[in-house]
Amino acid sequence: MMKSAQITENSLRRLPLFQRAATLLAILTAFQASTSLQAIDYNWTGPSGIQDWSVGTNWSPLGPAGANPGTTNADKAIFNTSTAGTLVTIDSGRNIRNIEFGLSAAAFTIGSAGANLGAPLSLSSGGSITMLGPATVPVSGGTLQSQTIHAPLILEAATTTTAGSYSFTNNANNQNSASSATGDAAAAAKMIISGNISGGTTSSTITLTLAGNVGTRSAGANPIGFTNVVSGEISNGSAAGGLAVTINGATPATNNFNAWTLNNANSSYTGATTITNGALYFNSIANTGFNSSVGAGSSFATGGGAHVIYYGGATSTNRNFTFNGGSFYNSGSGNFTMNGTITNTGGVTFRGGSNFIINTIITGLGGVSRTDNGTVFLNELNTFSGNVSISDGTFVTSTINNGGVGAAGTGIGTGTQISLGQDSGTVGRLQFTGTSGGSSSRLIRLTNGSQASSGNGRIENTVAGQTLTLSGTVKTTSNTVTHVSSLELLGAGNGVMSGVIGGTTGSNANVATNTRITKTGTGTWALTANNIYYGVTTVSGGTLLANNDPATGSATGSGNVVLNGAAGANATLGGTGSITGGPSSSITIGSNSFLMVGNTHGVASGVIGSNGYTGAVADLNLGSANVIAMTLAGTLQFDLFGNDVAAITTSEADLLKIASTAATMTLGGTIAVADVSGAAAGSWTAGTWQLIDWSGYSGSKNGFFTFALPTASLAAGYVWDTSAFLTNGTISIAAVPEPGRVLLIGLGTATLLFRRRRPLIK
Numbered sequence: 223m224m225k226s227a228q229i230t231e232n233s234l235r236r237l238p239l240f241q242r243a244a245t246l247l248a249i250l251t252a253f254q255a256s257t258s259l260q261a262i263d264y265n266w267t268g269p270s271g272i273q274d275w276s277v278g279t280n281w282s283p284l285g286p287a288g289a290n291p292g293t294t295n296a297d298k299a300i301f302n303t304s305t306a307g308t309l310v311t312i313d314s315g316r317n318i319r320n321i322e323f324g325l326s327a328a329a330f331t332i333g334s335a336g337a338n339l340g341a342p343l344s345l346s347s348g349g350s351i352t353m354l355g356p357a358t359v360p361v362s363g364g365t366l367q368s369q370t371i372h373a374p375l376i377l378e379a380a381t382t383t384t385a386g387s388y389s390f391t392n393n394a395n396n397q398n399s400a401s402s403a404t405g406d407a408a409a410a411a412k413m414i415i416s417g418n419i420s421g422g423t424t425s426s427t428i429t430l431t432l433a434g435n436v437g438t439r440s441a442g443a444n445p446i447g448f449t450n451v452v453s454g455e456i457s458n459g460s461a462a463g464g465l466a467v468t469i470n471g472a473t474p475a476t477n478n479f480n481a482w483t484l485n486n487a488n489s490s491y492t493g494a495t496t497i498t499n500g501a502l503y504f505n506s507i508a509n510t511g512f513n514s515s516v517g518a519g520s521s522f523a524t525g526g527g528a529h530v531i532y533y534g535g536a537t538s539t540n541r542n543f544t545f546n547g548g549s550f551y552n553s554g555s556g557n558f559t560m561n562g563t564i565t566n567t568g569g570v571t572f573r574g575g576s577n578f579i580i581n582t583i584i585t586g587l588g589g590v591s592r593t594d595n596g597t598v599f600l601n602e603l604n605t606f607s608g609n610v611s612i613s614d615g616t617f618v619t620s621t622i623n624n625g626g627v628g629a630a631g632t633g634i635g636t637g638t639q640i641s642l643g644q645d646s647g648t649v650g651r652l653q654f655t656g657t658s659g660g661s662s663s664r665l666i667r668l669t670n671g672s673q674a675s676s677g678n679g680r681i682e683n684t685v686a687g688q689t690l691t692l693s694g695t696v697k698t699t700s701n702t703v704t705h706v707s708s709l710e711l712l713g714a715g716n717g718v719m720s721g722v723i724g725g726t727t728g729s730n731a732n733v734a735t736n737t738r739i740t741k742t743g744t745g746t747w748a749l750t751a752n753n754i755y756y757g758v759t760t761v762s763g764g765t766l767l768a769n770n771d772p773a774t775g776s777a778t779g780s781g782n783v784v785l786n787g788a789a790g791a792n793a794t795l796g797g798t799g800s801i802t803g804g805p806s807s808s809i810t811i812g813s814n815s816f817l818m819v820g821n822t823h824g825v826a827s828g829v830i831g832s833n834g835y836t837g838a839v840a841d842l843n844l845g846s847a848n849v850i851a852m853t854l855a856g857t858l859q860f861d862l863f864g865n866d867v868a869a870i871t872t873s874e875a876d877l878l879k880i881a882s883t884a885a886t887m888t889l890g891g892t893i894a895v896a897d898v899s900g901a902a903a904g905s906w907t908a909g910t911w912q913l914i915d916w917s918g919y920s921g922s923k924n925g926f927f928t929f930a931l932p933t934a935s936l937a938a939g940y941v942w943d944t945s946a947f948l949t950n951g952t953i954s955i956a957a958v959p960e961p962g963r964v965l966l967i968g969l970g971t972a973t974l975l976f977r978r979r980r981p982l983i984k
Contacts, residue, residue, distance in 0.1 A: 266299065274311050302324030316341065352392075353411060371417050376420055379426065382424055390452075394435075421465045424463065429466045443533040463493075473499055482500065482502055486515055495523070499525065504533075536557050536558075548570065572591070575596045608635065614650060622656070623661070654690045698725075712763070721751060724753055734756050740761075744792070748797065753770070798841065817858045850884055853888040878914045909954065916951055
């Protein structure tokens with residue numbers, strides 16, 4: 223045995239021939255192993271056209287770059303020449319760790335003339351493909367070029383038992399347009415990976431990270447041309463632990479965004495798909511174990527900087543999602559149905575113009591949000607404890623409760639707040655579909671912090687005959703007068719808003735806010751608190767009831783009140799509370815609308831009406847001791863519950879109490895009275911009922927009313943007398959005049975009508 227580790231030429235000569243050959247082979251093998259672990263940077267110097275990677279003179283220093291064969295080579299191949307139209311073919315077995323495209327690189331294609339037509343290129347453990355970018359964002363017309371990899375790629379582990387990590391990074395930056403500071407993703411240089419990607423031999427997991435700062439999250443259903451693209455099939459290959467894909471680039475910024483499209487529906491990798499920073503576009507997904515553009519694995523996860531954008535057709539999956547922030551878009555052409563577990567650790571925002579159907583329970587501490595027009599149909603037993611925010615679009619739930627610690631699961635989880643709208647003109651919609659009604663004390667927050675017509679919300683109860691009761695306060699994020707917020711109440715079902723509307727979520731909890739309340743749809747909604755908003759209250763469809771305590775405030779705040787329903791919309795304002803208005807406000811009952819005294823019309827005492835309210839004698843206050851411009855051009859509805867012939871009664875008829883200090887009031891509507899007393903037909907021969915109390919108004923009445931009065935209970939020979947209606951608000955039963963008095967009565971009636979038609983009538 224030799225005493226020295228160094229083998230000299232003389233020592234070799236003294237060895238027998240067969241030992242000499244074996245020793246030389248060992249030396250060569252050791253040399254190859256040592257050089258494969260020694261990183262050498264090789265610069266491509268070859269000409270344009272179709273060139274061969276393996277030709278040594280195409281490289282400086284003399285190459286070729288990498289090893290053949292090999293799996294652990296540490297070299298870097300640098301392409302930074304400006305010769306255009308270069309296709310570099312790969313020799314079979316070529317292995318390298320890193321490929322880099324420099325700032326001066328022309329457009330290169332690595333591999334064959336078509337995807338996957340040539341030999342594969344293997345990347346050593348820790349390997350990368352990188353496109354460099356300038357320190358500052360280039361202007362339009364920059365020289366950076368897109369780069370294409372046609373060769374199949376094998377991601378080799380260091381050993382057959384170790385994991386491996388690899389990265390494809392495009393740092394080219396988005397280019398700016400000449401007139402805007404917004405990054406132009408379409409003009410940016412892209413990385414195009416059209417070759418198949420597979421794992422090398424290992425019992426562990428291979429992880430591929432897609433990184434950089436090129437692309438956009440706003441391409442919707444057309445990402446090609448605006449993102450980097452991996453169109454090759456991604457598979458585990460020989461990695462028994464599976465292959466995982468991660469999107470994690472630079473923190474998203476205005477000009478730079480790490481965006482990648484995976485669009486090969488045959489990808490079969492089984493590792494997790496994780497998006498931490500950047501955008502992932504994909505156009506197919508299937509159940510666990512079935513191929514799709516995001517593989518066949520069971521796990522999908524997002525981080526705070528994630529934008530996950532689906533742009534395919536209608537689809538469903540039972541894969542498990544973990545959301546730790548970020549946004550999930552359905553920009554496709556159909557519903558995206560989620561049947562797997564959803565763990566919501568840090569919140570998620572559902573986005574895109576198409577719908578999500580979530581059939582599984584969402585758990586975790588995070589909140590759930592919706593932005594962009596479109597609908598999210600929620601499971602009825604969600605237990606996530608974060609709050610719900612709907613900036614735009616719709617959340618649909620069939621269950622709701624008070625929320626808070628220990629609360630049962632509902633469609634909107636167990637949080638304590640529902641935020642609607644955002645600092646723009648969008649509308650956040652909450653749609654309730656419960657077939658047994660529901661109630662909640664959660665705070666309703668209208669986000670109106672920046673401009674007019676922001677913080678817009680819509681709450682809809684879709685089930686006729688069922689009631690949604692919301693006892694939480696309705697607050698805005700700003701009380702600035704120009705920050706106008708709105709809340710629309712609608713649906714075929716009924717609702718009750720018993721929390722105060724007004725105040726902000728900050729330090730001004732009890733300040734009046736410029737909030738508009740609108741009632742549409744066919745159902746009945748009631749406002750039962752003394753509200754402090756001063757925006758307009760509008761009724762365009764269905765019924766809005768003012769059922770607050772009339773002695774202490776106004777159900778409709780201090781702003782204008784407008785009933786402007788179209789014909790057939792049955793726009794009705796009613797109730798048993800106060801509709802007061804503030805100084806210089808107005809109350810307008812339009813010609814196709816109804817003012818209903820009480821909660822029902824045409825419903826007998828003690829009987830439940832179609833809107834769920836029980837018939838009863840009621841008072842309703844309209845106006846206040848302020849200058850309130852009042853127009854009563856619609857139909858005013860009253861009920862008669864009995865007939866005390868001994869005196870004028872206020873206990874057997876609905877009473878409307880009108881107040882205003884305005885000089886004039888405009889009349890022109892119809893007084894519609896229903897007899898719900900149950901009196902026998904033809905039994906009434908006397909009686910007087912007060913329907914309007916005019917004592918709070920001393921101005922002039924401009925115009926006149928017409929009357930629609932019940933006749934079934936009147937005895938033969940008796941009629942209604944409305945001559946005192948504009949004076950004391952009463953209607954009475956009177957006998958038909960004798961023939962000799964007809965002329966006198968006729969003259970009196972003509973005089974009354976003449977006085978009513980005068981422009982101003984005292």
